[in-house]
Amino acid sequence: EAGVTQFPSHSVIEKGQTVTLRCDPISGHDNLYWYRRVMGKEIKFLLHFVKESKQDESGMPNNRFLAERTGGTYSTLKVQPAELEDSGVYFCASSQGLSGARTEAFFGQGTRLTVV
Amino acid sequence: SQQGEEDPQALSIQEGENATMNCSYKTSINNLQWYRQNSGRGLVHLILIRSNEREKHSGRLRVTLDTSKKSSSLLITASRAADTASYFCARYQTGANNxxxxxxTRLTVIP
Known part of the structure; x- marks a missing residue:
């Protein structure tokens, strides 16, 4: 069974440019999460999809970030325009179930974003 | 705050020794999970302990949970160089679905 895959693995862009990150969750997982880790700091929650709907986007830092999940399958996270403080590793995770008892999340390898 | 505390921030031990990492949190939880991240790679789920459990084992891993103190610990016994990684605790908080x-904690096991 394929795991959570993220693309690209690395991205270096200039300030002001646009970048789109993609996440393909494990097939059949309704829950999809985006997290971000800025260098040396905690892994912070960004948002959560249940199928194609945004369940919680309270962690999105500002309106330069836009996440979508087409048809409840893969998800994209667009940063436009990118700023220096957006640099970090963006993780995607997916899980089954809606109850708290079954929330083992499977993470992708992450996308390392560097804004210069 | 949503954040918890993990300590130590960094731990360096000799191969064969035991490693203990601690995690404290502030709000009530449904369960607590430990993850490992090898350098440059994704997070790997290690173990999940529910709020009504006090201790759980998986191979060389032992996790304890004390909900009265809002703390958990991860013990890795007989450490190996391959255990070198960053270890994270993650709280699944009551009422939140993430x-x-x-x-x-950055663990370094010296061969």
Whole structure:
């Protein structure tokens, strides 16, 4: 069974440019999460999809970030325009179930974003 | 705050020794999970302990949970060089449907 895959693995862009990150969750997982880790700091929650709907986007830092999940399958996270403080590793995770008892999340390898 | 505390921030031990990492949190939880991240790679789920459990084992891993103190610990016994990684605890908080992570503990096992 394929795991959570993220693309690209690395991205270096200039300030002001646009970048789109993609996440393909494990097939059949309704829950999809985006997290971000800025260098040396905690892994912070960004948002959560249940199928194609945004369940919680309270962690999105500002309106330069836009996440979508087409048809409840893969998800994209667009940063436009990118700023220096957006640099970090963006993780995607997916899980089954809606109850708290079954929330083992499977993470992708992450996308390392560097804004210069 | 959603954040918890993990300590130590960094831990260096000799191969064969035991490693203990601690995690404290502030809000009530449904369960607590430990993850490992090898350098440059994704997070790997290690173990999940529910709020009504006090201790759980998986191979060389032992996790304890004390909900009265809002703390958990991860013990890795007979460490190996391959255990070198960052370890994170993640809280699944009551009423929220996502995981809240801390800053992690960087473990180095010296061969």
């Amino acid at each position: 995981l809240f992570f801390g800053t992690g």
